[in-house]
Amino acid sequence: MTFKDLKLIQPLLTALDKIGYTEPTPIQKQSIPPLLEGRDIFGCAQTGTGKTAAFALPILQLLDSKKGQQPGRRTIKTLVLAPTRELALQIAENFKEYSLHLDISFTTIFGGVSQVNQVKDLQRGVDILIATPGRLLDLMQQGYIKLNDIKIFVLDEADRMLDMGFIHDIKKVIAKLPAQRQTMFFSATAAPDIMKLANTLLKDPVRVAVTPVSTTAELVGQKVYYVSKNNKKHLLKQVLETEKIDHVLVFTRTKHGADKVAKDLSKAGIKAEAIHGNKSQGARERALKGFKDRTIHVLVATDIASRGIDVDKLSHVINFEIPEVAETYVHRIGRTGRAGSTGIAISFCMEEELPYWKGILKLTQQDIEVVKDHAYAENISADRPMASAPKNGEAKKSQGKSNNGWRGGRKSFHKPKSFQSKA
Ligand code: AMP
Numbered sequence: 001m002t003f004k005d006l007k008l009i010q011p012l013l014t015a016l017d018k019i020g021y022t023e024p025t026p027i028q029k030q031s032i033p034p035l036l037e038g039r040d041i042f043g044c045a046q047t048g049t050g051k052t053a054a055f056a057l058p059i060l061q062l063l064d065s066k067k068g069q070q071p072g073r074r075t076i077k078t079l080v081l082a083p084t085r086e087l088a089l090q091i092a093e094n095f096k097e098y099s100l101h102l103d104i105s106f107t108t109i110f111g112g113v114s115q116v117n118q119v120k121d122l123q124r125g126v127d128i129l130i131a132t133p134g135r136l137l138d139l140m141q142q143g144y145i146k147l148n149d150i151k152i153f154v155l156d157e158a159d160r161m162l163d164m165g166f167i168h169d170i171k172k173v174i175a176k177l178p179a180q181r182q183t184m185f186f187s188a189t190a191a192p193d194i195m196k197l198a199n200t201l202l203k204d205p206v207r208v209a210v211t212p213v214s215t216t217a218e219l220v221g222q223k224v225y226y227v228s229k230n231n232k233k234h235l236l237k238q239v240l241e242t243e244k245i246d247h248v249l250v251f252t253r254t255k256h257g258a259d260k261v262a263k264d265l266s267k268a269g270i271k272a273e274a275i276h277g278n279k280s281q282g283a284r285e286r287a288l289k290g291f292k293d294r295t296i297h298v299l300v301a302t303d304i305a306s307r308g309i310d311v312d313k314l315s316h317v318i319n320f321e322i323p324e325v326a327e328t329y330v331h332r333i334g335r336t337g338r339a340g341s342t343g344i345a346i347s348f349c350m351e352e353e354l355p356y357w358k359g360i361l362k363l364t365q366q367d368i369e370v371v372k373d374h375a376y377a378e379n380i381s382a383d384r385p386m387a388s389a390p391k392n393g394e395a396k397k398s399q400g401k402s403n404n405g406w407r408g409g410r411k412s413f414h415k416p417k418s419f420q421s422k423a
Contacts (some may be wrong), residue, residue, distance in 0.1 A: 006032045009061055011101035016057075019097055025050030027210045032058050033208040036183055044209035044327035046089075046188040047157075052094045055080075055154055055184045055206050060095070062152065062182075063104050063127055066070065074105060074125030079147060079153040081131060081173065083161045085110040088130050091156065095128060104128065111135040119144050133169035135163070140176065147176045155201070158187040159194055167197070174201065190327035191303055209327040209363060220336055221366040224357070231376035232320060232348050233264045238375060239318070239346060240298070242269065247291075248316040250300045251332050253404045261320055262300045272298035276305045303328055306335070316347045322353040326363040351380045358382050 003016050003024055024032065027049045031041055035058035045051045059078050066077075082088040092108040099106070106128035107121040115135070122129075122144050129136075129145070139145045155161070161170060165334035183201050187194045190209075198205075227235050239245065252258045255276040273287035273296050282304070290296035304325065317336045323329050328345075336343030347368075349357045361368065361382055370381070 001029055002258075003057075007036060007059060009064065010033070011064070012057055012061060012098060015098050015100045015158045018100070018291040023052070025054075025210075027051050027056070027128055027208055028054045030208045031055065031206070032208075033181075034182065035059075036061060037063075040202045040205040041185065042202055042205045042207045043184070043186040044188070044189075044190050044207075044330065045186060049210050051156075051186055052091055053098065053184070055156075056091070056094050059128065059154070060099050060102055060104055061150055064102050065104065066151075074127050076129045076145065077124060077149055078128040078152040078154070079131065079136075079173075080128065080156060080174070080178070081133060081136070081170065083132065083164050083166065084154045085112065085132060087134055090128050095130070096136060101278055106130060109135045109139060111138070113225065115139065116176065117336065119162070119181045126177050133166045133173060137169055137172055140173075147173075150181055151180045151408065152184070153177055154184045154186070155203075156186050156221055158185060158191045158197060160195070162193055170197075175387060185249045189303065189331050190325040192325070195325055207327075207363075209330045221344045221348070222333065222366060223344065223371050224349055224368050225374055225376075226380045227348050227350060227374075227376045228378050229352070231378075232350070233261065235348060235376045236261070236318065236320060237265070237268050237270070240265075243316075245316050246297045247294060247314070248298050249306065249314060249335060250298055250320050251306065252300060252302060253321040255302055257321060258300045258302055258305075260297070265298055265300075269298050270298060271386050272300060274300040276302045277304075299397045303332070306332070314343065316344050316346065318348070320348055322347060322349050322356045322360070324356050326359040327357070329360045330364065331344045349380075349382075354380065354382060 001024060003013055003021070006024060006029070008016075027043060027045050031043060031054040035041060035055065041055075041180065043051060043054065045054075063077060079093055080088075082091055088108050088110050092106060095106050105124075105126045107118070107126045108130045109115075109118040109122075110132040111134045115138070118135070119139065122139070122284075140147070155170070161167070183203070183205075185198050185202055185205070225235060225239070229258055236250070240248070250261060250272075255274075255278050258274040258276050262272045262274035271290075273290060275284045275287045279287070287296060287299060291299040300320070314336050317332055319329065323332065333343075333345035336345055347357070385419060
């Protein structure tokens with residue numbers, strides 16, 4: 001697929017050609033067409049996936065198509081919020097490259113520097129404003145910025161925004177945005193607090209999730225074990241033993257669950273530690289160091305705590321509990337098979353988790369091997385009708401029927417419009 005196939009206009013194609021992009025990345029392929037149609041988007045993607053172009057290109061095209069409709073001084077029609085000055089500048093750099101052959105203006109505002117030049121730029125009139133939350137609010141309060149004409153709102157790296165404590169600032173900005181607008185929401189994770197914010201902002205969004213580029217599809221094997229809740233701890237010990245796994249990140253949904261798994265393993269003589277938000281910084285650092293040094297073999301983590309873990313060549317991840325939000329699964333398994341090494345993602349699914357598991361199968365459209373031959377096998381399956389159907393409706397097809405698997409050496413998923421998160 002080429003950028004032309006995505007129906008981008010010639011001035012953008014010429015600019016992309018000059019920069020040397022030959023093929024759209026998975027997130028670009030999946031995001032650009034619905035964004036050009038005016039849809040909202042929830043994009044679960046990190047930096048490095050090409051997400052900036054995924055939103056910047058459609059924004060430029062949409063603004064270009066409406067050019068001339070507003071006589072007089074330019075007013076801000078697109079607001080891009082970024083957590084840091086560095087990211088804001090990077091986004092602006094992308095807009096600059098892509099808009100080379102278009103008559104669209106933009107400016108960047110961020111704190112820590114004098115506002116004089118930023119105000120001058122704003123007074124000249126811009127189509128696109130790229131801003132960090134603090135300075136944006138400051139200049140709004142001083143009356144230099146009005147958001148009445150905003151047609152497109154982008155929230156980039158929403159997870160970092162929340163980590164950095166910007167939630168109140170973001171809410172103040174959102175309150176000033178017109179209700180009638182297109183919203184593009186990007187986050188590296190789909191943790192519950194992120195989903196909550198996304199749900200307040202987005203209307204019937206297209207959902208797109210891609211894993212970091214460093215992980216290639218062919219390098220991650222995925223398996224699921226169906227097992228009862230009580231047998232999960234036994235199965236974990238057995239899998240660690242039989243698969244000879246001595247360096248693994250185990251995911252749980254809760255802090256309490258993480259502690260319990262680590263305790264059970266320790267009791268069985270397996271060197272394990274849990275990391276989560278209730279642990280002190282010191283305890284977390286010690287656990288991480290131990291895991292890196294391989295004196296700790298199993299690190300048990302909640303999704304939020306796992307964000308800071310950057311361990312090369314992680315051979316295995318185990319989903320001791322299935323995440324409620326399907327994109328979290330994609331993010332978890334993105335931690336394995338790093339740097340060209342083989343990775344295996346193993347999931348333990350109990351009956352109560354089947355709705356979540358089905359959501360994952362639907363999102364990933366992947367062949368995931370079902371391991372049937374194990375001591376704690378439960379007679380359940382993602383194909384079997386369940387007593388209570390999940391709210392989002394069921395994926396009719398399950399494993400093994402995919403024609404939309406890993407593509408282009410990167411993992412890319414597209415969740416159909418009908419999918420609603422349960423977070
Ligand atoms: P991002 O994830 O937006 O930070 O992009 C990561 C890097 O990939 C940036 O340096 C982009 O310029 C580059 N990039 C984005 N899209 C493409 C593409 N289709 N082909 C090649 N490079 C790209």
